[in-house]
Each structure stands twice: as structure tokens, then as C-alpha cells.
Amino acid sequence: MGLKDDLERYRDVGEERRQDLAEFIQYGDLGQSRGDSVRIPIKIVDLPEFEYDQRDQGGVGQGEGAEEGDPVGQPQPQPGDDDGDEDGEPGEEGGEHEYYEMDPEEFAEELDEQLGLDLEPKGKKVIEEKEGDFTDITRTGPSSTLDFERLFKKGLKRKLAMDFDEDYVREALKVEGWGPATVYEWARERNIPVSKAWIDDAYDDLPSDEKAVWDSIEEMEDNVEKVETSQRIRREGVDQIPFRREDERYRYPEIVEEREKNVVVVNIRDVSGSMRQKKRELVERTFTPLDWYLTGKYDNAEFVYIAHDADAWEVERDEFFGIRSGGGTRISSAYELAAEILEEEYPWSEWNRYVFAAGDSENSSNDTEEKVIPLMKQIPANLHAYVETQPSGNAINATHAEEVERNFRDADNVAVAYVSSPEDVVDAIYDILSTEDQ
Known part of the structure; x- marks a missing residue:
């Protein structure tokens, strides 16, 4: 076996040591990734390479800058030598990690395979009309x-x-x-x-x-x-x-319409005072893989982030998961803003739409039944989803998810998922994505 074979073997070993995708989604550091690159930790496997001895600085009997015939001094301690350095002992530092980088397309393929999904994106917006084969017939012509x-x-x-x-x-x-x-x-x-x-x-x-x-x-x-x-x-x-x-x-020639597989994803999050850190982290752990997945599935993906307490406002992604306010909760305010943005910027005839909302299911009195559910019915979308995050179990007044689930029990484009710990995240993602698949 030659050096080239060794290198390939080491690379394979490194890939096998990559963190499992489901484990990464549940417990991994999602913040190391970007929208166009998902970074999954792997343990380092050092590839074999040639290395020069740091002490070999000159010819025989000749150190750096020495004149011929000068006596050769004792070798100086080098980094890594066992010289009694008091700054640290061997094995004291944490294990090193590198990252296996995959683009969203590969992430979507792997998630499909792992969860058994088969989502087929739809072409919506016409981006080009071109002449196809001479298949159509007319009574006149050259x-x-x-x-x-x-x-x-x-x-x-x-x-x-x-x-x-x-x-x-x-x-x-x-x-x-x-x-x-x-x-x-x-x-x-x-x-x-x-x-x-x-x-x-x-x-x-x-x-x-x-x-x-x-x-x-x-x-x-x-x-x-x-x-x-x-x-x-x-x-x-x-x-x-x-x-x-x-x-x-x-x-x-037949006129062929080339349609772009494009999507807009509206992410809605409750930022009221009851949404403490653990709840916010569960929202991020659920929504982030969904964003990567849909980016990988569609030719063009755009994202809208809406935060709400009793009122709603549009925010940037960097702010979305960290905001916390002291106000009350009125979920309908977010759907009203979402409907306005979608109508003005992302017409249903040209865009695939996903509307994902998350919170702890607490809402102001009658808001879910009287306003949120009618708004969900009025907003055309490939999929509506609500994710309830309650780490300590359901609160007495946390009824929003149950009301949505009850009203849309027979709908094929509404999903409700319950996440109380990181272990529930992958199942929640499957429940959401498989609803449209069905």
C-alpha cells in the first residue's frame, strides 16, 4: 500500500468520524454554520506528511550563523520537547476538532435519506420563455x-x-x-x-x-x-x-416556459417575556435545519423573519433567535404582518410559500380561534406549521398548538409539532416536512 492509498484511507476514516446528522441537529453547535455551508464537527485524523527536523539548520557540524570550526553548542529546546515546561502537561488541552462542510443541497439529500422524506419542489415563477421542439401545428406558415x-x-x-x-x-x-x-x-x-x-x-x-x-x-x-x-x-x-x-x-416551435423553483420561508417567533432561553434555543434548533433543508431543495430561497409579542415587526436573522421582550402575546399580529409582506412581495402565483411559527403556545384570550386560524386559512401556502416549545411541559394557558391542531386536523398543509427537549427536534422536523410530502 502506497502513500496515496494511505491518504485516501485517512480521509475516509475522518469522514466516518463526522458527527451523526441527527445528533448534530439535536446537540451540535449550529452557530458554526452559515446559510450556504453547514459545518459538522469531526475528530481530526492527522494525514501523514514529511516534516523537517527543526534542529537540522545547517551542514554537518555547522549551525546557523556559525563559522567553520566553531564549537557546536548544546541543542536548544524545541517546542514540543519534554523540557519540563510548566505551562502545561501532555493531554491537558481539549481534543481538537475540524469540520466536515456540506452545502445545503447535500444537507437536504442526507436529511431526506435519514428521515425517509421525498419532497419534490414545484416550479413557480416563469423566468424564461424559449422555443422548444417543432411540435405544434398551424394552418399557415413559411x-x-x-x-x-x-x-x-x-x-x-x-x-x-x-x-x-x-x-x-x-x-x-x-x-x-x-x-x-x-x-x-x-x-x-x-x-x-x-x-x-x-x-x-x-x-x-x-x-x-x-x-x-x-x-x-x-x-x-x-x-x-x-x-x-x-x-x-x-x-x-x-x-x-x-x-x-x-x-x-x-x-x-412549442413555447416552453422555464420555471424557477423558488421559495419564501416566513419564520415567526414569539419573543414575549415567557419565552426564556431554553425555549428560544429549541426554536433555533428546529428552525435552522428547516432553513438549510429548503435552501438545498429550491433554486432560490428567501427568508422573512418576524418577531412578535403583542405586536409584530420584521427583523434580520441575526436578531431573530435572541430577541426577548417584556410584553404580552398576540400571535395574530405576526400573521397579519406575514400576510401583508407575502401579498406585496411574494405573490402565490410566483412563489412557493412556507409559514413556520414557534412559541410556547401561550396567546391572548380568543386570539387563536378568532384571528389566527382565519388568517392561516386566508394565507395560501405549501405548508403552515406551528412548533410548541415547552421544556417543562404544558402550561395551563398554553393552548394555541392544541387549538390549531384541532381546527386543521383534516388539512393536508398544516403541521403541529411539540418540542420539549433537543431529543424531540428531529421528530418535529420530520412531522413538519412529511406533512407536505403526504
């Missing part, structure tokens, strides 16, 4: 786009429908006592597509001595074989195809 194959097939179909065995019909005109009218009726009974004018002309062209060759039509049919059109065409080919102007069709 001669270069004439669909000759279609025209030929139409003509050939007409030829087959109009064709008949002319010799066979002429033999019927040779039956004694039969004239053009009688032959025409006989031909119609046998579905022979011959016109009265053709029969008249053919009868006139017959010599007088050939107008009584057969004593009866039965004798003629017994002695003359009718040749089918398909047989005759295979044997003789086609001399003429009856094209008509109304058969002409011209090809033109």
Missing part, C-alpha cells in the same frame, strides 16, 4: 416549415379511401342488359367508391361488341377476380397522390 410527412399521409389516406379496381367495374358494364345506372347501384351495394360520372364515361368508351360479354353479374363475379387496393399499390405503386390545400399544416 414553406420551409410545411409538414410534408403529414400532408403525404393525408393524401395517401384519401387515395386509399377513393381508390377502386377500375377493371373490375368495367367488367360489370359488360353484363348483358346492364347500363350505367344498374352498375352504379351494384357498386354502392358493395361499397366501391366509384362516381356516376366515371361509370358513364367508362360505358361510353366500351365497344358495342363488349357490352354483352357476361350473361349475368353472378357469372362475371365468378370469373373475374377483384384486386384489393393494398395489393394493387404493392404491385404497381402509386402514380398520383391527391393533395389538397386544406391538408397543409405548418410546424412551429
Whole structure:
């Protein structure tokens, strides 16, 4: 095994030591990551490499700056030598860590695999219209786009429908006592597509001595074989195809709309006085992976962050998880602001929408039933979700999540999740994302 093989083996070992994705979501340091790069800790595995001895500074018997023949002094202590350094003892420092970096696309793929999800993003906003294949048909157009194959097939179909065995019909005109009218009726009974004018002309062209060759039509049919059109065409080919102007069709390219898979995610958080640190941390641990996941799934992802107590206001992501106010709680204020922002900036016809809210389920009296639920019904979205964070269990007046769940029990675009500890986070994420998947 060579050095190159060793390097590959060491890299594989390092990747295997990466923190499990579910464990990272539940307990990892999410703050080390950015929106475009998820950093998951791994234990360092030092790759083998050549290293020069720090004490080897010159030629044989010659130190740095020494003249030839000068005595060589004692080697000076080097960093890492066991020199009795009092600043620390071996093993005193914490274990080193590096990070396995994955982009949101890889994060979404791994989360799909780990949780068994299969979310298929939808294209919404038309970003380009372009000409596709020449599959559409019109009655007019330049001669270069004439669909000759279609025209030929139409003509050939007409030829087959109009064709008949002319010799066979002429033999019927040779039956004694039969004239053009009688032959025409006989031909119609046998579905022979011959016109009265053709029969008249053919009868006139017959010599007088050939107008009584057969004593009866039965004798003629017994002695003359009718040749089918398909047989005759295979044997003789086609001399003429009856094209008509109304058969002409011209090809033109199909107009293909290229749609961008874009999404806007509205994150709503209760920042009232009851939302203490543990509750805020559970919101961050749930919402952050959701943001990464949807960023990885869609071509273009934008995020709106709304904080609320009794009133609501839009904030930057950096502020979102840390804000805490001393006010009361009116969740409907956040949905009113979300509806306004979505209507003005992210029309439903052009954007996929996710509206995620989180808090401890405490809300002002009747606000959930009278305002929040009607607003959720009025805001079109791929998915609405509410995440209740109650580390110590449900409070007596924490009923918002239960009311939402009860009202939307049969809805296929509303999810409610309960998170009381980091162990619940992955299940909550699955409950939310699998609701749209279903």
C-alpha cells in the first residue's frame, strides 16, 4: 500500500468520524454554520506528511550563523520537547476538532435519506420563455416549415379511401342488359367508391361488341377476380397522390416556459417575556435545519423573519433567535404582518410559500380561534406549521398548538409539532416536512 492509498484511507476514516446528522441537529453547535455551508464537527485524523527536523539548520557540524570550526553548542529546546515546561502537561488541552462542510443541497439529500422524506419542489415563477421542439401545428406558415410527412399521409389516406379496381367495374358494364345506372347501384351495394360520372364515361368508351360479354353479374363475379387496393399499390405503386390545400399544416416551435423553483420561508417567533432561553434555543434548533433543508431543495430561497409579542415587526436573522421582550402575546399580529409582506412581495402565483411559527403556545384570550386560524386559512401556502416549545411541559394557558391542531386536523398543509427537549427536534422536523410530502 502506497502513500496515496494511505491518504485516501485517512480521509475516509475522518469522514466516518463526522458527527451523526441527527445528533448534530439535536446537540451540535449550529452557530458554526452559515446559510450556504453547514459545518459538522469531526475528530481530526492527522494525514501523514514529511516534516523537517527543526534542529537540522545547517551542514554537518555547522549551525546557523556559525563559522567553520566553531564549537557546536548544546541543542536548544524545541517546542514540543519534554523540557519540563510548566505551562502545561501532555493531554491537558481539549481534543481538537475540524469540520466536515456540506452545502445545503447535500444537507437536504442526507436529511431526506435519514428521515425517509421525498419532497419534490414545484416550479413557480416563469423566468424564461424559449422555443422548444417543432411540435405544434398551424394552418399557415413559411414553406420551409410545411409538414410534408403529414400532408403525404393525408393524401395517401384519401387515395386509399377513393381508390377502386377500375377493371373490375368495367367488367360489370359488360353484363348483358346492364347500363350505367344498374352498375352504379351494384357498386354502392358493395361499397366501391366509384362516381356516376366515371361509370358513364367508362360505358361510353366500351365497344358495342363488349357490352354483352357476361350473361349475368353472378357469372362475371365468378370469373373475374377483384384486386384489393393494398395489393394493387404493392404491385404497381402509386402514380398520383391527391393533395389538397386544406391538408397543409405548418410546424412551429412549442413555447416552453422555464420555471424557477423558488421559495419564501416566513419564520415567526414569539419573543414575549415567557419565552426564556431554553425555549428560544429549541426554536433555533428546529428552525435552522428547516432553513438549510429548503435552501438545498429550491433554486432560490428567501427568508422573512418576524418577531412578535403583542405586536409584530420584521427583523434580520441575526436578531431573530435572541430577541426577548417584556410584553404580552398576540400571535395574530405576526400573521397579519406575514400576510401583508407575502401579498406585496411574494405573490402565490410566483412563489412557493412556507409559514413556520414557534412559541410556547401561550396567546391572548380568543386570539387563536378568532384571528389566527382565519388568517392561516386566508394565507395560501405549501405548508403552515406551528412548533410548541415547552421544556417543562404544558402550561395551563398554553393552548394555541392544541387549538390549531384541532381546527386543521383534516388539512393536508398544516403541521403541529411539540418540542420539549433537543431529543424531540428531529421528530418535529420530520412531522413538519412529511406533512407536505403526504
